[in-house]
Amino acid sequence: MRGQIQFDEKRQKAIAQCSRCGFCRAVCPIFDLTKRPVTNARGKMILLKELMEGKLPATEAVAQAFLRCTTCMNCTLNCPSGVDPQEMVKQARKDFVRLGMDNLFRTMAETMAKYGNIYGEERRVDWGHKKGNASIVLFLGCVGTYREEESVKETLQLLDILKVDYTLIEEVCCSGVLEDVGYKIIEDLAEKNIREIKKTGAKTLITTCPYCYRVFKDHPAYQNLGLELKHITQFLKDFNFEVQTQKKVTYHDPCDLGRHAGIYEEPREIIRKIAPNFIEPLRTRENSMCCGAGGGFRGSFPKESVRIARNRLGQIIEETGADILLTECPSCLHNFRNARRQKQRIEIYNITEFIGKLYQEKDSFGKEPA
Numbered sequence: 444m445r446g447q448i449q450f451d452e453k454r455q456k457a458i459a460q461c462s463r464c465g466f467c468r469a470v471c472p473i474f475d476l477t478k479r480p481v482t483n484a485r486g487k488m489i490l491l492k493e494l495m496e497g498k499l500p501a502t503e504a505v506a507q508a509f510l511r512c513t514t515c516m517n518c519t520l521n522c523p524s525g526v527d528p529q530e531m532v533k534q535a536r537k538d539f540v541r542l543g544m545d546n547l548f549r550t551m552a553e554t555m556a557k558y559g560n561i562y563g564e565e566r567r568v569d570w571g572h573k574k575g576n577a578s579i580v581l582f583l584g585c586v587g588t589y590r591e592e593e594s595v596k597e598t599l600q601l602l603d604i605l606k607v608d609y610t611l612i613e614e615v616c617c618s619g620v621l622e623d624v625g626y627k628i629i630e631d632l633a634e635k636n637i638r639e640i641k642k643t644g645a646k647t648l649i650t651t652c653p654y655c656y657r658v659f660k661d662h663p664a665y666q667n668l669g670l671e672l673k674h675i676t677q678f679l680k681d682f683n684f685e686v687q688t689q690k691k692v693t694y695h696d697p698c699d700l701g702r703h704a705g706i707y708e709e710p711r712e713i714i715r716k717i718a719p720n721f722i723e724p725l726r727t728r729e730n731s732m733c734c735g736a737g738g739g740f741r742g743s744f745p746k747e748s749v750r751i752a753r754n755r756l757g758q759i760i761e762e763t764g765a766d767i768l769l770t771e772c773p774s775c776l777h778n779f780r781n782a783r784r785q786k787q788r789i790e791i792y793n794i795t796e797f798i799g800k801l802y803q804e805k806d807s808f809g810k811e812p813a
C-alpha cells in the first residue's frame with residue numbers, strides 16, 4: 444500500500460514512463476480552458492507519482508482533481524512515451540471511490556438503477572414508432588431520448604423515408620458511463636437491454652450514440668448479444684440520398700466516435716453525398732478537440748463543460764466559416780447547442796437529423812433547398 448492507493452506493476456511502469464514533457468497540455472480541453480497545470484494529463488500523472496511515493500495523501504481535493512477530465516483521449520494519442528493518461532484517470536477515480544470518496548455519480552448510479560435513465564425522469568418517450576420484430580434494432584441512448592428529442596425524431600423519420608426495417612425497444616441506460624467515473628456498469632440494466640434486443644429477433648443493432656456503441660462493443664456485460672453492431676454512420680454510409688445542400692458544411696469528430704472507436708471515414712462519406720461544399724476544420728479527425736461533454740465532466744462541472752464547447756465552436760467557426768456544423772453524437776450536439784451564442788449564425792445538427800430535415804424541406808417546397 445502506497446499513498447493509500449494500490450499501484451500494481453503496470454501502473455508503476457506507466458507512471459515511470461511519463462517523462463513530464465507536457466506534450467499533452469496542448470491538446471487537453473480542460474487545460475486549454477483553465478491554464479492550470481493540475482488539470483491536464485501531465486499534472487495528473489505527477490499527482491499519481493506523488494500518491495504512489497506516499498508524498499501526497501489521497502484526499503477529497505485530489506479526488507476532485509481527477510474528475511477534471513473528459514476522457515477525450517487526445518493526450519493518449521499525443522503522448523510520445525506511449526502513456527494512456529485517461530485510462531489512469533479512470534482507474535484513479537475507481538480508487539478514490541473505493542477509499543470512500545463518493546462523488547456525485549453514486550447518486551447518478553442510484554437514479555439510473557431506479558429510473559433506467561441518467562436523468563431520473565419517469566416519462567417514457569413515445570416516438571410513435573413500432574416496437575416488435577424487425578431485422579434492425581435501433582438503440583437511442585439517454586441524451587438523445589431525454590434532451591435532444593427533436594434530433595431523434597428527425598433521425599427516425601429519415602430511417603422511415605429510407606424504408607429501413609427497424610424497431611425500437613423499451614431501452615434503459617446502457618450504464619457504461621459509470622465505469623468512467625469510478626463505479627461499475629449496472630448488470631441488471633445491461634440484462635434488460637439484452638432481453639429486449641433479443642425479443643425482437645433482429646440481426647443488427649444500430650446505435651445513434653457513439654458512447655453506447657462503445658459500451659455494446661467493448662463491455663463484457665454486453666458480449667453475449669450475438670448481433671452485428673453498427674454505429675448509425677456505419678449503417679447509412681452506403682445509402683444514396685435524394686437531397687443536397689449548397690451551404691458550407693463542416694464536421695466535428697466526437698471523441699467517442701473518432702479517437703475511441705476509430706470511426707472517421709463513414710460520417711464523411713455521408714456528408715460528401717449531401718454537401719458538396721464540405722470543409723474540414725483545422726483540428727480534425729484524431730486531432731479534433733473535445734466538446735467538453737464526456738467522461739462525466741459535464742455532470743461534475745457543467746459551466747466549464749459549456750465553456751469548453753464554446754471554445755471548440757469558436758475554433759470551428761474561425762477555421763471554416765461554415766453555415767452548418769454537423770456531428771453524430773447526442774452529447775456533442777447538446778453541448779454545442781447550449782454553447783452557441785445568439786450572434787453565432789452557425790446551425791448545429793446531427794448528420795442524420797440534418798438529412799431528415801433536408802427531406803422535409805424538399806417535401807414542403809417540392810424542390811431541393813438552396
Ligand code: SF4
Binds near residue numbers: 463465466525526
Ligand atoms: S503523459 Fe505523455 S505527453 Fe503527457 S507529460 Fe507524460 S509523457 Fe508527456
Ligand code: SF4
Binds near residue numbers: 528529
Ligand atoms: S483525456 Fe482529454 S481531458 Fe482528460 S487529461 Fe487527456 S486530454 Fe485532458
